[in-house]
Amino acid sequence: MILGAHVRRRHTGIEGAIEEAELRGADCLQIFVSNPRAWAAPRYDGPQVGRFLDALTASGLRPCVAHLSYVGNVASWDPTTLQRTRELLLGTVHACDALGVDLLVVHAGAGGPQDRDTALGAAVESFRLAVSEADRTRVVVELMAGTSGAVASVPSEAEELCTAVDDERLGICLDTAHLFAAGVPLDVADGVEGLAQELRARALDHRLALVHANDSVFERGARRDRHADIGDGQIGEEGWRALANDPVLGSVPWMLETPGDADRQRRDIAHLRRLAAPD
Numbered sequence: 406m407i408l409g410a411h412v413r414r415r416h417t418g419i420e421g422a423i424e425e426a427e428l429r430g431a432d433c434l435q436i437f438v439s440n441p442r443a444w445a446a447p448r449y450d451g452p453q454v455g456r457f458l459d460a461l462t463a464s465g466l467r468p469c470v471a472h473l474s475y476v477g478n479v480a481s482w483d484p485t486t487l488q489r490t491r492e493l494l495l496g497t498v499h500a501c502d503a504l505g506v507d508l509l510v511v512h513a514g515a516g517g518p519q520d521r522d523t524a525l526g527a528a529v530e531s532f533r534l535a536v537s538e539a540d541r542t543r544v545v546v547e548l549m550a551g552t553s554g555a556v557a558s559v560p561s562e563a564e565e566l567c568t569a570v571d572d573e574r575l576g577i578c579l580d581t582a583h584l585f586a587a588g589v590p591l592d593v594a595d596g597v598e599g600l601a602q603e604l605r606a607r608a609l610d611h612r613l614a615l616v617h618a619n620d621s622v623f624e625r626g627a628r629r630d631r632h633a634d635i636g637d638g639q640i641g642e643e644g645w646r647a648l649a650n651d652p653v654l655g656s657v658p659w660m661l662e663t664p665g666d667a668d669r670q671r672r673d674i675a676h677l678r679r680l681a682a683p684d
């Protein structure tokens with residue numbers, strides 16, 4: 406398995422995130438390339454890009470994944486927010502290309518009070534723009550937690566979105582806590598197998614690019630998104646064992662986005678490696 410974690414940059418610069426990933430025994434890493442709570446697009450000068458690329462190459466960590474800032478909403482009902490999101494998205498795509506980022510994760514978006522078709526249309530247009538602008542970086546849509554107005558949380562909705570975007574380059578990121586919140590029974594082996602079958606049946610398995618491996622504080626189907634450390638939430642040992650050994654889900658990198666510190670995430674990564682290892 407290829408395992409890593411979302412890590413924060415340090416004051417020393419964005420390349421400090423690479424040291425954070427190494428502390429966790431990670432194979433890969435996920436970062437923000439701009440302030441996750443601000444609209445400002447990422448801005449790096451030549452020397453900053455050079456230092457990051459050098460550190461990334463020296464670390465051997467791959468893939469390098471970026472997550473779009475949280476403020477954006479690719480399906481927003483508000484024209485100003487939608488416009489600002491697209492500007493931020495394209496600015497982030499350009500920064501990712503320069504920084505050697507492999508995957509850029511973007512939430513599927515939520516339409517608020519709009520009807521779902523309008524929200525879906527806005528998300529589709531946003532993803533088309535991003536995919537066509539990207540060069541080396543693959544744009545990946547992350548499914549949501551079944552929360553109100555979400556454009557895509559479950560595989561049927563992901564299929565609808567991908568079909569409408571109609572571009573093979575668009576990838577998918579599945580977050581275990583989101584799927585569980587949306588009602589997918591990842592706490593039992595049959596549920597995990599059912600998910601993998603559905604991904605294959607909807608031809609989404611070949612689009613799968615990344616798993617966000619998070620336990621869930623709340624129970625299955627709660628439609629509430631709060632991450633827990635692996636084994637401390639509701640997914641349970643049977644669920645994690647099935648997930649780690651699933652041939653579809655296990656074929657792509659896994660990234661922790663859990664609340665634990667470096668030491669806890671290091672243990673969670675080691676735990677998942679043991680679960681995936683043949684007995």
Ligand SMILES: [Zn+2]
Nearest residue numbers: 547580617662
């Ligand atoms: Zn996630």
